[in-house]
Amino acid sequence: MTEQLPVPRLYAGYDAGHYTLPDDVVAIRETYQRLEAMPYPKPPRNAWETITDVATDTVDALHNGSKLPDVQRIEQARQAERVYQDALDMMETCYQIAVQRARSVLSRHALAIITEHLRPAHDETWQTYQDAHRILREYGETEPRRLLSAPAKVRKASDTCDLMVDRYRAIRDGYTDLRTRSLPCPEDPNGKYAAVRNYHELHPSRMAMARPAWHDMGTRHYLDWMADHGGQLWLPTPDEQAEAVQAEAHIGQTFTPRAA
Incomplete structure (x- = not known):
């Protein structure tokens, strides 16, 4: 089974624009994505099918008095199968190397990811949420379904809360992925x-x-x-x-x- 890139939710939050990440952390994900984009080799014809073909051609040649088929076709089919399996094994090793490098980069940058990237986004999100929530409290209602006829400023504050909820959840998900893997x-x-x-x-x-x-x-x-x-x-x-x-x-x- 192909190894998957670690901390997918950390990258998901980055892709959604909720926070930044160190260049090395982004670059190692791009390497993995290029690996994913590489085409896998097409499987060759099964060697046993080739044996059947050569046997059939041999009987036909004996019946018709024509030239016997080249039995080297069987070895060529087996060689193609070996090359195909080698290619699959090589690709699996590529994934293992790419994932291991990603883990190393993430471990090296884990603290910086928190303090320089996730935390500023988190603190800004939390402050923005509190400011918007204060407007709703002053109005006397916080439930969105009860704000349909509220003044525009209040409805905007409620919309801001919704946006910050999505951002907060993405930041927490990314942080949890990183903390669980690298920073217990x-x-x-x-x-x-x-x-x-x-x-x-x-x-x-x-x-x-x-x-x-x-x-x-x-x-x-x-x-x-x-x-x-x-x-x-x-x-x-x-x-x-x-x-x-x-x-x-x-x-x-x-x-x-x-x-x-």
């Missing part, structure tokens, strides 16, 4: 702080089965909730994520640490 945070194995810096301030319970208030919300309602409750949305590096875990380690504790 051992201190936060469940990724609680991967999206919300002040997770336990908003949801102080430490019970494993306790669901936060935003659990299972759609993206727009999730962003609305965060905007209304002071959610600090971010795209952390693993070190920043670990620091956030430590900063809120005291919140929601159900026991008093034993004195040393």
Whole structure:
């Protein structure tokens, strides 16, 4: 099975224009795409079919008293099959090399992708969403279906929220692909702080089965909730994520640490 390029959602967000990526990261994807565009060799005729052809031609020649067929046709057919299989094996190796190079490039640029490309887009998106949401709050309604007769400024704010929802989702998808593959945070194995810096301030319970208030919300309602409750949305590096875990380690504790 042909190896697929890693982090497809990261590239999807880039293709949609939601954020930029380092030149090397873009170039390695282009190399993979050129490889995909290469035509595969056409399969040759099966050697067993050639054997049947030569045998039939031999019987016909004996019957008609004509020249016997060249049995080298069988070896030529086998050689064509070997060349075809070699070409397939070579192409599969090409994909493995291209994917391995892509993984190496992504690993090398992972932190820069977050801090210099995804994060600026994320912060701009979140700020734009909050500004538009504030207009809706001032109007007194946030549900799009109830804004059909609202002033143009309000309807525009709602449309902006929709656009930012799409952009936010694309940025988060790309970040999640990258974080899962290249930047795990051992201190936060469940990724609680991967999206919300002040997770336990908003949801102080430490019970494993306790669901936060935003659990299972759609993206727009999730962003609305965060905007209304002071959610600090971010795209952390693993070190920043670990620091956030430590900063809120005291919140929601159900026991008093034993004195040393």
